[in-house]
Amino acid sequence: MYRLLGQFVSRWYWPVALAWFAFLALAIWIAPPFEAVTKTGEFAFLPPNEQSPRAERLFREAFPGGPEKAELSEEGVTVQQNPLGSSVVLVLRREQKEGLTEADREFIRKHLVPAMEDVKENTPAIIFRLSQPLPKLRKTPPEEQIVRSITTFDDPKIGLLLDSPDKKSTLVVIDLKTEFLDRTNILLIHRVREAIDKLYESKVVPLQLEIATSGSASVGRDMIMAEADSAKKTDFITKFLCIALLLVIYRAPILAFIPLLTVGITVPLAVHLLLIMAKYNLAGMFTGLETYIVVVVYGAGIDYCLFLIARYREELDNGHSFSEAISIAVEKVGAALATSAATSIFGIGMMMFAEFGKFREAGFAISFGLLIALCSCLTLSPAMLRIFGRWTFWPDVRKERITAEGSWVAESSVGRFVQEKQWLDRMWRRVSDSLDRHPGKIFLGSILVMLPFAIVGIAKQRHLSYGLLTDLPQTYASVEGARAIQLHFPAGMAGTTTVLIRDDNLGLKTKDSGLDAAGMRAGREISRYLEDYLISHKEALSIADVRSQFSPLGVENSKTLRAPGPAGRTAQLQSYRNYASLNGPEAGKVLRMDIVYEQDPFSRESFDLLTRTEDAIRTALRDYPKVETESEEEEGPTPRDLSKAEVYTLGATSSMRDVKIVTDRDQIRIYTLVTLVCYILIVILLRQPAICAFLIISVIFSYAVALGATYILFSVLHGEGFPGIDWKIPIFLFTLLLALGGDYNILLMARVVEEQQKHGPIQGVLIAMQKTGGIISSCGVIMAGTFVSLMTGSLEGMIQMGFALTVGVLLDTFMIRPVLVPSYLILLYKGFFGPLTNFLGGRPPKMLAGDRDADGGDPLSPSPA
Incomplete structure (x- = not known):
């Protein structure tokens, strides 16, 4: 053919x-x-x-109208109402002892909010690239606007949630109609930041008042821009390095x-x-x-x-x-x-x-x-x-x-x-001579040098980072904004977890029209019971606050909403509409709660806390019928059998935990399949099962060494706060090293078999190593050069990936393939392993079918150098 x-x-x-x-x-x-x-x-x-996609589907069924079709009170829609949406959060803070002043609040009312309203009214939902000319400002019809609402501390409903406990910071929340990674957010966030810059230029910002931008949409925008910047740099550097290396070679x-x-x-x-x-x-x-x-x-x-x-x-x-x-x-x-x-x-x-x-x-x-x-x-x-x-x-x-x-x-x-000077040829000849004289020392020495890195790699391969913010450069606006929020608010404020409790016996809706007092009371009873249970375990679960139908503004801030009178009843009715499913196929069957943790929502610890919280809620629901309220204001809760209630969670922590669970399963599956496929293909070609097994093990060893070296380097660079290597690295590194390493295995071993027919088992190994050392090194340098380009990107995960792949490829082409494997083969053919020699493949095969032509030519190419 x-x-x-x-x-x-x-x-x-x-x-x-x-x-x-x-x-x-x-x-x-x-x-x-x-x-x-x-x-x-x-x-x-x-x-x-998976759990979080099912929770999202349940949320859409239980609250089918979403924020855009929700029944509004005169105060408007709460920012808690749509956990599937996104927002831009403006963080205003004054670090002086007195905290925010009245002048700061007047600035927000008279200058900042009008500027954001102007952005809202003039920004349509269109895809915009920063390389394009900025679209002209024009009035946009409400249905085409990307911003749903702007909420500040003045909001009578949730304003208390937006002021920090120490009164040094407040949030302005710009709620969007889009998801956080939607590309239509880019123009809006660009204009928001531009509007803030203009306020500073006009000198209307009070002295020493700091303004930062954060929120899920801001993070998503920076992720998109960082990925585009990384792709552009990687493409350029890849081509540049390939040109330079090829010119040197040829x-x-x-x-x-x-x-x-x-x-x-x-x-x-x-x-x-x-x-x-x-x-x-x-x-x-x-x-x-x-x-x-x-x-x-x-x-x-x-x-x-x-x-x-x-x-x-x-x-x-x-x-x-x-x-x-x-x-x-x-x-x-x-x-x-x-x-x-x-x-x-x-x-x-x-x-x-x-x-x-x-x-x-x-x-x-x-x-x-x-x-x-x-x-x-x-x-x-x-x-x-x-x-x-x-x-x-x-x-x-x-x-x-x-x-x-x-x-x-x-x-x-x-x-x-x-x-x-023929330095490369001399280098491989000297390596060959050393292997001939001291194969055992070289074999053991190579392993001992790399073994500490391999141990670290194996020990830390589960110590992974799942954070979006840790992947972005720390100078990005969204990262600085997130740090500003965490200075004055609980870390979990950046990613509130929504809990959905589904059961046919909740009794949240007892009639189709009019005020459903019984349904509203059922929701309050269940919410209050679960809220009390979680707050009683808040230290163990690291919970900062709970928001529910009973306490829509949190445990401490909602007491005034439960006061007797028209205002209290209106607030209770609105919280009922927000936290209980009243429409759609799940009407009356789903109750919602929001939990704010003390922990970073993307940390590994938060995954465990979420699982423990789910277990705690299930335990509380199983015990629900046995508990009676001690309050004198209300009768005891209506007995209900909620032991079979389903508990779902959604939000950043829940979704990222599912990513971890799924990728953990994938890791086992992919590692197994890639190893088996590469082993079978090499065995088909080389027909030496035992030696092929060692070749595969050697590549896995180089994977562990590269992973360990990556962890050690970046943990030293980041210090004590190092969250771990990016979660995508182990699977990509293992797959690429094992698959691409198969090329070098085939190249070396095919030549070894050929040279053994001419020069005997040991000399055949040495000569094959000399003749393939140059081509393997050249290929490794080219491949490593392309992987180095990943390190020029902006994303931390991509930089780590580039380093790990570069180390792995160079290790494979300069240490594993030309040194470790030949030294092992020499020891094997010298009978070093005693009675296990034949079992380990110590008898050289007669010939690989199809590996040589009739004229004795080499099917694999010599070094181009």
Whole structure:
């Protein structure tokens, strides 16, 4: 097959090359805009049967109108009413001893609120990019406005909640109609921040009064902008590093240009084909996925091109014409490249079996990109080599091999100096000699050096960070605003948890029209009982406050709402409408409560607190019929059997806890599948099950070392407040290292088997190590170079991912593959393991079928260096 492919490309190189360019142009023309088919955030990728998505569905059924159709009192809608919405929170604070002054409050009334009202009335719900010209201010009809309401301390209903207990800070809440990662929020938040800047410029802001912006929508906007900034930087740095490394390796600009052109067409083609598939629901795309496609496909695609070009140069050195050399090169490396790529494609493809949507979509997208890269390497790259012909090696256009004299690199360059000194060749020869003399010491020494990092990696692989704010640069406005809130309010104020209690016996609605006094009383009884129970355990559960139908403003602030008289009855009626389901299919069956924790809603501790709170509520509901109120104001609660009541939670903590639960399950599943698939593929090729098992274990060991090194570095950089490495890193790191490491396993072991037929078991290992050391190192440097580009992004998780992958790849290509594995094989073939030698694969195989050609040629390419 590969012979026919090589002959076809060698003969029809112009049509092949033009077909790739036409295919790319067509894909770009057909593909929808990136924003039209991609999803943002983390929670949208949870399986629909997890707890928080089910809670969200129940909330929509129990409160079908939502805030936009809620029955309004004269005071308006509370900010607690829609836990599925988003908001921009303005944090005003005065750190002086006296706290906020009356002048500060007058500023909010006369200047800040009117400025925000102006923003509300002139900002439609449209997608806006900061690179675009700012839309002109124009009056927007209410139905097109993105802002639902603006709430301050003057609100008679919830104003008390917006002032801090120490009276040094107050919040202005801008409630939005959109979710927190909606791209239509970007224009609004830009105008909010711009309006605040203008207030400072006009000098109407009281002296020493500080204003910061936070809230879920502000965090979401900064996440979107940081992801876009990271993608842009990563794309540029990836291309820059690839160009620099290829120029150093080849010392010929056109020869370096061909791999870049190949991947430069492969990556956008793969991305736009994925966008087309996403349009028809054949694939999924999320914001940030393009970055991972770029770095992985760039690295792997250039590696594939290195193999092909090295064999092409070898065939030219053997005296073949340009056409013949192309045909033979494709024929000789085709099977090896396809097998090597298959290990990566199927290994990474195992992520498609994950429950978490991001992992599943990443597994398909990256594997698809690698498949396109393999196809382009076997067709477009040889076509471009054939088109350029002898000019490929410019300035050495008169000869069919690159020489030092013809190199375009200056005579005094570092590349020329290194080439003439043959330092790399000498280095691998010295390593080979050392392995021959002291295999045991090198094997044990290598393990002992890396073992401490591996122990840390294994011990800390569950010590992960799930926070959105910890992923953003600490100088971002939303992060500074969140810190300002936590200085004066409970940390959980940034992410209130909503509890939904569902049971047919709640009795919240007893008649279809008119004042339902019995239903309102039932809601108050149950809310009061649960509130008292939780407050009695507030220290153990780290609860700062509880808001319910009985105490809509919190335990301390709601006492005035329960006073006798018309005002008290109106407040009680409104809280009944807000906290009890009165319409829709779940009418009368769902009661709501809001809980504010003392802990950061994204911390690992908050996940445990939420689980314990759910258990406490279930325990209280089981005991409900046995409890009677001691209040003299009301009769005891009506006995109800609530032992089978369902308890749901929603909010940031609940959703992120589900992410942790799902990804923990995925980790076990993906680790198992990737390991099995990579092992089976390597065994099929090498036919040495025991040695293949060691190869897989060695890659897993490098994963643990890389993970440990990452944890140690970033924990030192962050100090005691280090929350852990980003939760996405372990799965991506394991999958990519094991799948991509299979390439180097195949390259090394196929050459080992071939050299053992000529030189014997031990010398075959040493010679194979010398001959593959250069190509493995070159491929590793290219791949690591693309991963380094991730470290130039703005997101902490992406920086950590870039470091971990870079360390893992360099470790695999400079330590595991050329040192640890050969030393183990030498010990094995010397009989160091005694009676276990044969069991561990100590008998070299006769030959790998298909690994050598009739003329004894090497199916895998020598070093291009």
